[in-house]
Amino acid sequence: MDSLRGSIKSADDFINSLTIAGNHLQEKINNIENKIKSEVLPYRSVLKKVEDEYSRDRNIQDLKRFGLSLLFIVPVFLFLWRRYFRF
Numbered sequence: 001m002d003s004l005r006g007s008i009k010s011a012d013d014f015i016n017s018l019t020i021a022g023n024h025l026q027e028k029i030n031n032i033e034n035k036i037k038s039e040v041l042p043y044r045s046v047l048k049k050v051e052d053e054y055s056r057d058r059n060i061q062d063l064k065r066f067g068l069s070l071l072f073i074v075p076v077f078l079f080l081w082r083r084y085f086r087f
Contacts, residue, residue: 040047
């Protein structure tokens, strides 16, 4: 019975030590997040500008890709339409 109590006590101690270590790690994570937020805050406008430029360039690229796909698909469509539905 004593060995069972000792086992339970050591398991409780282990769980408590893991809980304390988890809380300590969460504190470190929060400190690092706060440090990153404080360092990035002055550059927020620059980052937003870069994000907007990237988004605009991506939209232009998508539009070019769509135009090229139409350029290549429309002649095939017209050829097949004329071939199977001759007027």
